[in-house]
Structures are given as C-alpha cells and as structure tokens.
Amino acid sequence: MSHRARAMLRAVAAGRAVMSSSCEPDLFIDGVPCCDQMAAHALAHGGYIQPASEEAGRVPAVLTSAGRAVLAPAVGHVA
Structure with a gap:
C-alpha cells in the first residue's frame, strides 16, 4: 500500500474525512476533495x-x- 493511501487511512482514523455515498465514493479530507480519488x-x-x-x-x-489492521504497528518490527 502506498504512503499516500496510508495517509488517507490515517486521516479517516483521525475523523477528518467524509465520503460520498455512491458506487464510486469520493473522499474529502478536511473538507477538500482528496487529491487521489x-x-x-x-x-x-x-x-x-x-x-x-x-x-x-x-x-x-x-x-x-482491514483498514485498522493496515495502521496497526507491526509486531516484532525493528525500526
């Protein structure tokens, strides 16, 4: 998963995102359309x-x- 996609997940987790309820849902972060729909x-x-x-x-x-799992810290990960 790209760094941009992870950043989008972090924005959702922080409660900063809304999405349109359509078959191709658009994401808005801090009220602005996401740069990578x-x-x-x-x-x-x-x-x-x-x-x-x-x-x-x-x-x-x-x-x-699944989104929470992507953001969860890796077990046994050495930085």
Whole structure:
C-alpha cells in the first residue's frame, strides 16, 4: 500500500474525512476533495474504509477492521 493511501487511512482514523455515498465514493479530507480519488475508490472497494451510515450525500468515513489492521504497528518490527 502506498504512503499516500496510508495517509488517507490515517486521516479517516483521525475523523477528518467524509465520503460520498455512491458506487464510486469520493473522499474529502478536511473538507477538500482528496487529491487521489482513484486511491480513495480502491480503499473503499478494497474494504479498508466505508461510510459511517447509509444516508445520501456526504457522510463520515470510518475504517473497517482491514483498514485498522493496515495502521496497526507491526509486531516484532525493528525500526
């Protein structure tokens, strides 16, 4: 996973992201459209992020268990 995609996941985890509830969900971070919507679509379709509700329009984005796992520190990782 790219550094940009990980940064997008961190923004979602921090509660700074909303996403559109559509078949190709767009991601907005701090109210601004994300610079890489293809990565946003891949995160959504890959099951890393999802809308917090099924309401129409923009809703908060949340991490799935897969998204949380990507951000979890690696066990036994030596920096």
